[in-house]
Structures are given as C-alpha cells and as structure tokens.
Amino acid sequence: xxxxxxxxxxxxxxxxxxxxxxxLDATRLLDDHLDRQLxxxxxxxxxxYGLLVVLSETPxxxxxxxxxxxxxxxxxxRLSHAIARLEKxxxxxxxxxxxxxxxQFAVLTDAGLEVLRQAAPGHVAAVRQALFxxxxxxxxxxxxxxMQIVAEGLQPKEAGADLPWLR
Amino acid sequence: xxxxxxxxxxxxxxxxxxxxxxxLDATRLLDDHLDRQLxxxxxxxxxxYGLLVVLSETPxxxxxxxxxxxxxxxxxxRLSHAIARLEKxxxxxxxxxxxxxxxQFAVLTDAGLEVLRQAAPGHVAAVRQALFxxxxxxxxxxxxxxMQIVAEGLQPKEAGADLPWLR
DNA sequence: CCCCTCTGCTTGAAAGTTAAACAACGTAGG
DNA sequence: CCTACGTTGTTTAACTTTCAAGCAGAGGGG
Numbered sequence: 341x342x343x344x345x346x347x348x349x350x351x352x353x354x355x356x357x358x359x360x361x362x363x364l365d366a367t368r369l370l371d372d373h374l375d376r377q378l379x380x381x382x383x384x385x386x387x388x389y390g391l392l393v394v395l396s397e398t399p400x401x402x403x404x405x406x407x408x409x410x411x412x413x414x415x416x417x418r419l420s421h422a423i424a425r426l427e428k429x430x431x432x433x434x435x436x437x438x439x440x441x442x443x444q445f446a447v448l449t450d451a452g453l454e455v456l457r458q459a460a461p462g463h464v465a466a467v468r469q470a471l472f473x474x475x476x477x478x479x480x481x482x483x484x485x486x487m488q489i490v491a492e493g494l495q496p497k498e499a500g501a502d503l504p505w506l507r
Numbered sequence: 508x509x510x511x512x513x514x515x516x517x518x519x520x521x522x523x524x525x526x527x528x529x530x531l532d533a534t535r536l537l538d539d540h541l542d543r544q545l546x547x548x549x550x551x552x553x554x555x556y557g558l559l560v561v562l563s564e565t566p567x568x569x570x571x572x573x574x575x576x577x578x579x580x581x582x583x584x585r586l587s588h589a590i591a592r593l594e595k596x597x598x599x600x601x602x603x604x605x606x607x608x609x610x611q612f613a614v615l616t617d618a619g620l621e622v623l624r625q626a627a628p629g630h631v632a633a634v635r636q637a638l639f640x641x642x643x644x645x646x647x648x649x650x651x652x653x654m655q656i657v658a659e660g661l662q663p664k665e666a667g668a669d670l671p672w673l674r
Numbered sequence: 675c676c677c678c679t680c681t682g683c684t685t686g687a688a689a690g691t692t693a694a695a696c697a698a699c700g701t702a703g704g
Numbered sequence: 705c706c707t708a709c710g711t712t713g714t715t716t717a718a719c720t721t722t723c724a725a726g727c728a729g730a731g732g733g734g
Contacts, residue, residue, distance in 0.1 A: 349631050349632060350631065351631055352631060352635075352639075355651070356647070358651060359647055359650055359651035359654070360638075362651055362654035362655045362658055363654045364557070365580050365654070365658040366654040366657040366658040366661070367534050367654075368579075368580040368581070369580050369658055369661035369671075372580070385719095385720075404682090405683060405684095406681090406682065412535075413531075413532050413539070415721090416682075417721085417722070417723080418720085418721060419683090420683065420684055421720070421721075422720085422721095424684090425719090437682095440682080440729080440730075441729055442728065442729050442730070443682065443683085460516070461516035464519060465516060467519070467527065468519075471657060472523055474657065474660050475653060475656065479653050480522075480523065482653070483649075483653050484522070484526035484529055486649070487530045487532070488529045488533075489646075490533040490537060490641065491529055491532040493641050494533070494536035494637060495536065507723095552689090571712090572713060573711085582691085582692075582693095583712075583713060584692070584713090584715085585692075587714055588690070588691075589691095591714090592689085592690085604712095607700075608712095609711070609712040609713065610712065611712080611714095673711095674693085
C-alpha cells in the first residue's frame with residue numbers, strides 16, 4: 341500500500357500569504373459589489389447578467405446549453421436553473437435543436453436585450469470604478485496575463501479533466 | 508429635477524474586455540476548484556474553511572461575530588448561518604461576551620483545529636498548484652499590489668459606506 | 675436491428691446566501 | 705433617569721447553487 345509521504349508541505353511565505361488574502365478579499369468584495377449593483381439595477385445576479393451578455397453577442401442570440409455553460413464556467417445544472425428563472429422573467433426562451441433532439445438552445449428575447457441595454461451603462465461604470473480606473477495600464481496588462489494563465493491552468497485540454505460544464 | 512445626463516458610457520475597450528473576461532473566468536474557476544477541493548477533503552466550503560483559519564490565528568482562538576465578518580468580508584447574516592453550521596459540526600462553539608451582553612464570540616474548538624490541521628496541507632497545495640506555481644515572482648508581486656488596490660477601493664474609510672459586515 | 679454506453683439536459687432535495695425584520699442591549703442628550 | 709437612536713446578532717422566507725439521480729436521444733459495435 342502507498343504510505344503517505346508526509347513531507348512538510350510548502351506553506352505560503354508571508355509575502356504569498358499577503359497576496360492570497362488580498363486576492364480573496366478583493367474578489368469577495370468585488371463579487372458582492374457587482375451582484376448588488378445588478379440586483380438593484382437589473383433585478384438579477386451578476387452571473388445571470390453574464391449569461392444574457394454572452395447570448396447577446398452570438399449570431400442569432402442563441403446558444404446550446406452546454407456551450408453556454410462552458411463559456412460561463414458553470415455546471416449544466418446551474419445553468420438549467422438559471423435559464424429557468426430567466427425564462428420566467430421573459431428574458432430568455434428555449435428552443436429545440438433540430439439536428440439533435442436532446443439539444444436545447446437558450447435564446448435571448450427582445451425583452452432580454454432591452455433589460456441588457458438598460459443595465460449595461462451602469463454596470464460598465466461599476467466595473468470601471470471598482471477595477472480599471474484604479475489601475476495603471478501596466479497593471480491592467482499584467483492582470484490580464486495573470487488571469488489568463490490561471491484560467492487556462494484550471495481548464496486543461498486533456499480528457500477526464502474535472503470541468504464544471506462536463507459534470 | 509435631475510435630468511439623466513445620458514452621455515455615451517465609456518464602454519470597455521477590446522483589451523479591457525479581454526482582461527475582464529479572463530478575470531471572471533479565472534476567479535469563477537478557482538472558486539469552484541477550491542470549494543470542491545475543500546468540500547471533498549474537509550467537508551466544508553472554502554468560505555467556512557477561511558473562518559476557521561482566521562479563528563485559529565487569533566490569540567485565544569476566538570473573535571467577535573462582527574469582527575469575524577469584517578475579516579471575511581461577508582455579512583453578519585451569512586456569518587450567523589455559517590457559524591451555526593460549523594457549530595453543528597463541533598468545530599466552533601459560541602461564547603457570550605462578558606462586557607457586552609449583545610456580543611458573541613465564535614470560538615474554534617479542538618476538533619475544529621484538528622480538522623484544519625488535516626486539511627491545510629492539501630489546501631495549500633491546491634492554491635499553489637492553481638495560482639502561485641504558475642506565476643513569476645514579478646507577477647505575484649503585481650497581483651498582490653493590484654488586489655490590494657481593489658480591495659481597499661471597495662472598503663472606503665468614510666462613514667456610510669455599504670460594507671457587507673455593516674449591513 | 676438490438677444492446678450497450680455515452681451525451682445533453684433536467685429534476686428535486688439539501689445546502690448555502692440574501693434581504694428584511696426583529697429583539698436586545700449600549701449610548702448619548704436632555 | 706428616560707428617550708431616541710445606533711449596534712449586535714439572529715431569524716424567517718425567498719432565492720441560488722450543489723449534489724445525485726434520472727430520462728431520453730445519439731452512437732457504435734455485434
């Protein structure tokens with residue numbers, strides 16, 4: 341049997357600790373801030389807003405469920421519930437996929453596009469004010485590179501990877 | 508009456524869009540990843556683990572509820588629920604504050620400390636593997652600076668700020 | 675064609691979070 | 705004192721997310 345190696349783990353250094361805490365604090369606060377802003381101004385959480393945005397940028401304002409889950413980095417289950425709620429609001433409707441009878445499209449309705457148009461300016465302003473306006477161009481660039489690396493690291497190309505939208 | 512200015516909002520540039528999407532993707536994936544890791548290895552979500560960590564670093568392994576909420580950047584309501592759950596697990600217990608009869612301390616139990624000890628190595632490893640090991644020292648430094656700025660920007664010192672732990 | 679497996683998506687229950695209201699205590703001013 | 709108001713923490717209900725099945729259609733041998 342495999343005995344656990346029981347080596348002393350590589351704890352975070354003091355500097356790393358500080359970085360990590362700042363990261364947790366910033367993301368928690370930012371998430372909270374944007375969720376609140378959108379709940380107030382658009383009547384939905386940030387994630388749901390993001391789904392509408394993705395749909396709005398798509399050729400016929402529609403996308404297959406799994407693909408939408410992949411873009412949003414969430415599970416299909418979560419997406420199912422979210423779309424159900426957005427459907428109840430009249431902002432999204434479902435359509436069957438002609439080529440695969442199991443498939444569903446989520447389609448952004450006119451009402452959905454309208455809600456987006458209403459909320460977008462306030463939302464961009466909030467994002468700018470909380471993030472971009474506080475950073476130098478170099479920091480913005482650096483942030484982009486870092487986040488790109490982390491995001492890619494967490495969605496490896498290999499088969500069998502534990503990706504939310506495949507759970 | 509104030510007429511809305513209705514100026515064209517400053518939309519995100521293409522570069523900013525890319526940065527912002529990467530940020531959302533990375534944080535969403537990382538959150539999911541660590542939540543899963545801790546749910547599997549410690550039987551609790553990341554946030555709850557963080558509460559135990561904070562308590563463990565405190566003089567007598569205890570902290571007032573509001574102060575704990577402030578450190579964790581969450582609402583007192585959320586904390587109340589979280590502590591109730593951790594209490595049910597036997598990892599935290601509540602104690603009355605002698606000097607203020609409204610006050611409560613959350614106290615880390617021995618069992619709580621033990622669960623932390625068990626889970627900590629795996630958790631550090633996960634954080635390293637997903638974040639620190641992928642970044643150069645310069646990037647780590649930059650990330651720290653950026654996150655510090657964002658976090659501070661979202662918790663202004665002025666009275667009347669909408670901070671989660673004061674809601 | 676049949677069987678088996680895989681894929682796409684949904685469902686219902688449990689767990690976690692939010693928002694609003696509340697009880698109880700502290701505190702400052704009259 | 706005593707009143708008014710702020711603070712501390714909890715509670716309820718509504719909402720969101722997760723987890724574990726589950727169902728129906730696609731796909732690939734035999």
